Amino acid sequence: MALPLSNGTAQVLLCGEFTLSTSTKDRYSVRLTSTELQVQKTGQTRLLLQLLDCIGCRAFKGEDSSDAGAYFSAYFYPFKKRWMSSGAVRQRVVQTFRVEVSQDPLENLKEAEKWAQAIRDSSIQQLPKQEVAIPDWDQYTTLPCLKEEELQQDGDVYPSVLRIPQINQSLRRASTESITLRAWPLLVLVNPHSGTGHAPQLFHSHVQDMLTEAGAQYTLLVTERQNHAHELLREADLSQWDALVILSGDGLLFEVVNGLMERADWEDAVRKPLGILPGGSGNAVAASVNHYSGSQALSSEELLLSCTFLLCKGLVSPLDLASVTTASGQRHFSFLSVAWGFVSDVDIESEKYRRVGAARFTVGTLMRLASLRVYRGRLAYLPAQELPAPGLAEGCPDLPGRASLRCLPSESHSAPHTLYNSSNSNNSGKAPSPGVQGPADTLLAPLDQPVPAHWTVVKEERFVLVLAVYQSHLSQDLLAAPKATLGDGLLHLFYVRAGISRAALLRLFLAMEKGTHLELRCPHLSYMPVRAFRLEPCTPKGVITVDGEAVEYGPIQAQVHRGLGRLITG
Numbered sequence: 263m264a265l266p267l268s269n270g271t272a273q274v275l276l277c278g279e280f281t282l283s284t285s286t287k288d289r290y291s292v293r294l295t296s297t298e299l300q301v302q303k304t305g306q307t308r309l310l311l312q313l314l315d316c317i318g319c320r321a322f323k324g325e326d327s328s329d330a331g332a333y334f335s336a337y338f339y340p341f342k343k344r345w346m347s348s349g350a351v352r353q354r355v356v357q358t359f360r361v362e363v364s365q366d367p368l369e370n371l372k373e374a375e376k377w378a379q380a381i382r383d384s385s386i387q388q389l390p391k392q393e394v395a396i397p398d399w400d401q402y403t404t405l406p407c408l409k410e411e412e413l414q415q416d417g418d419v420y421p422s423v424l425r426i427p428q429i430n431q432s433l434r435r436a437s438t439e440s441i442t443l444r445a446w447p448l449l450v451l452v453n454p455h456s457g458t459g460h461a462p463q464l465f466h467s468h469v470q471d472m473l474t475e476a477g478a479q480y481t482l483l484v485t486e487r488q489n490h491a492h493e494l495l496r497e498a499d500l501s502q503w504d505a506l507v508i509l510s511g512d513g514l515l516f517e518v519v520n521g522l523m524e525r526a527d528w529e530d531a532v533r534k535p536l537g538i539l540p541g542g543s544g545n546a547v548a549a550s551v552n553h554y555s556g557s558q559a560l561s562s563e564e565l566l567l568s569c570t571f572l573l574c575k576g577l578v579s580p581l582d583l584a585s586v587t588t589a590s591g592q593r594h595f596s597f598l599s600v601a602w603g604f605v606s607d608v609d610i611e612s613e614k615y616r617r618v619g620a621a622r623f624t625v626g627t628l629m630r631l632a633s634l635r636v637y638r639g640r641l642a643y644l645p646a647q648e649l650p651a652p653g654l655a656e657g658c659p660d661l662p663g664r665a666s667l668r669c670l671p672s673e674s675h676s677a678p679h680t681l682y683n684s685s686n687s688n689n690s691g692k693a694p695s696p697g698v699q700g701p702a703d704t705l706l707a708p709l710d711q712p713v714p715a716h717w718t719v720v721k722e723e724r725f726v727l728v729l730a731v732y733q734s735h736l737s738q739d740l741l742a743a744p745k746a747t748l749g750d751g752l753l754h755l756f757y758v759r760a761g762i763s764r765a766a767l768l769r770l771f772l773a774m775e776k777g778t779h780l781e782l783r784c785p786h787l788s789y790m791p792v793r794a795f796r797l798e799p800c801t802p803k804g805v806i807t808v809d810g811e812a813v814e815y816g817p818i819q820a821q822v823h824r825g826l827g828r829l830i831t832g
C-alpha cells in the first residue's frame with residue numbers, strides 16, 4: 263500500500279496506533295516520516311519530533327511477564343529555551359510507546375523492533391548537510407602590520423582606518439553515505455586528573471546513558487598516569503573500535519594524537535575518528551566542535567551534553583594537524599595551538615589553580631597582567647595566500663566531505679580482543695620502539711638554516727605573545743579564531759607587539775570572549791592566516807606550549823597538514 267505524503271514533501275514511512283508506556287487508556291496516532299516523528303492524541307495538537315534531534319531508538323519487552331505488549335523508546339535532544347535565562351540548549355525528550363497488534367508477545371516485539379529500526383535508520387539519514395569551508399582569498403584580508411609611527415606607545419589610541427579580517431566562505435557539499443546501521447564500538451578514555459578531577463563522575467552521570475541510547479558499545483578506560491593513553495594508543499589494536507573518545511581537556515587528546523602518530527601504521531591510525539567530550543579546564547576543541555555545529559557558546563554540563571549529542575550523531579569531519587618541530591628534532595602533532603609568551607605563561611602558571619576549573623585562566627590572566635613581560639625573538643611565516651589551498655594529506659582521499667561514522671560499512675570486529683595489537687609485537691615480545699613518523703614537512707627548511715626566501719619575516723622582535731591557533735576556540739571562553747573551520751588548512755597566527763598597555767591587552771582578552779578582538783583595531787595586534795611559521799625566542803627562559811602542553815623551549819617551527827586526522831563533529 264502506498265503511504266501518503268505527510269506535508270507535501272516528507273514521505274510517511276510508518277503509521278500506527280499505540281498507547282503510551284505510562285497509560286494504556288489513551289491511544290495515540292503515530293506517524294514516522296523521513297524527517298520527523300508525529301504523535302497525536304485524538305482531538306489534540308500534533309507533537310512533532312525532528313529526527314535530526316534523535317540519537318537512537320530501542321525496542322523491548324515489558325517487565326511484567328503477563329504483559330503481551332512490547333515497547334519502543336525513541337531518544338530526542340531538541341533545543342529548548344533555558345529555564346530562567348536566555349538562549350536554548352538541548353534537553354532530553356524520551357517517547358515510549360506500547361505496541362499491541364496481536365495477542366502474541368513475539369509479534370508485538372517484532373512490530374516494536376520494526377519501528378525502532380525505522381526510527382534509527384531515518385535519524386541517521388537526518389544528518390546536518392555536509393559543508394566544508396574553502397577560503398576565498400579575494401575576500402580574505404589580514405590585519406596588517408603597522409608602521410612604527412602608527413603605533414602609540416600606550417597602545418590605547420588606534421588608527422581610524424584598519425582593514426579587519428573577513429572571510430567569505432564558499433561552501434562545498436558532499437553527500438552523506440547511507441548504509442545499514444550497526445552497533446558501534448568505542449574506546450572511551452577518561453582522565454581523572456583533568457579539570458577539577460570529576461571526569462569519571464561526569465562519564466557516569468551524563469555520558470554513558472546517551473551512548474547506550476545511541477546503541478554504542480564502549481570500552482571505558484580511566485587513565486592511571488600521564489602518558490598512559492599515549493603509550494596505549496601507540497600499540498593498541500585499533501581495529502576493535504570505530505572511534506576513540508576522549509573525556510578530558512585537550513591534553514589527553516594531545517597524548518592520543520601523538521600516540522597514534524608514533525605507530526608504524528600512523529597513516530591509517532590517525533584516520534581513526536576521534537571524539538572529544540569536555541572534562542578539562544580549557545576544553546578548546548570541545549568548545550570549537552560545539553561552535554562549528556552552530557550552537558551558542560556553552561560551558562560545563564551544557565557543553566558536555568551538546569558534545570555528547572554530536573558524538574552520538576557520529577558525523578566525521580577532517581581535522582588539520584600541524585607538525586611542530588623543536589630544536590632537538592622532536593616532532594609533535596598538534597590540533598589546536600602553539601603559544602609563546604603571555605598565553606603559554608598563563609596556561610602553565612595557572613596549573614596550581616586547577617581546582618577552580620576554567621576560572622583558573624582568569625586568575626592566571628590577571629596575575630600575569632599585573633607583571634606583564636616582554637619576550638624577544640624572531641618570527642617568520644608563510645602566508646596562506648602564497649599557496650593554493652593545500653590538498654588533503656596523503657592517506658585521506660575521501661575528505662574534505664564529512665561522513666557519518668554510524669553509516670560506514672562494517673569492519674570485522676573479531677573477538678576476543680586485547681588492548682594491544684599482537685601484530686605489532688616482534689618475536690622478542692618487546693613493544694616496538696616509538697619513532698618520529700608522519701608526512702614530510704615540505705614547506706619547512708631545517709631549523710638550523712634560514713627560512714625560505716619567499717617567507718615573510720616579522721620586523722618586530724619584541725612581543726607580548728605569539729599564538730598560532732587552528733580551531734575556533736582557545737578555551738571554552740575564548741573565541742580566538744572565529745573564522746576558523748575544520749579542515750580549512752590554515753594556522754591562524756596572532757602576535758601582540760611590546761608596548762601594548764595592560765588595559766589594552768585586557769580589552770583584547772575580554773573581546774575574545776565574544777570573538778570580537780580583531781574589531782577593536784588594536785595596533786599592537788597582528789593577525790594573518792598562514793601555512794607554516796618559525797619562532798626563534800631570544801629571551802633565554804620561557805615557556806612554549808603546544809596544545810596547552812609545555813614543550814622544549816627554543817626555536818620551533820610548524821606546518822599544517824590539512825585533513826590528516828578526523829574528528830567527530832556536528
Ligand SMILES: Nc1ncnc2c1ncn2[C@@H]1O[C@H](COP(=O)(O)OP(=O)(O)OP(=O)(O)O)[C@@H](O)[C@H]1O
Nearest residue numbers: 455456457485486487511512513514542543544545
Ligand atoms: N591519570 C592521569 N594522572 C595524571 N595526569 C594525567 C592522567 N591522564 C592524563 N594526564 C595528563 O593530565 C594533564 C591534564 O589533562 P588535560 O589537558 O586533558 O586536562 P586540563 O589541563 O584540565 O584541560 P585543558 O587542557 O583543556 O585545559 C595532561 O598533561 C595529561 O597528559
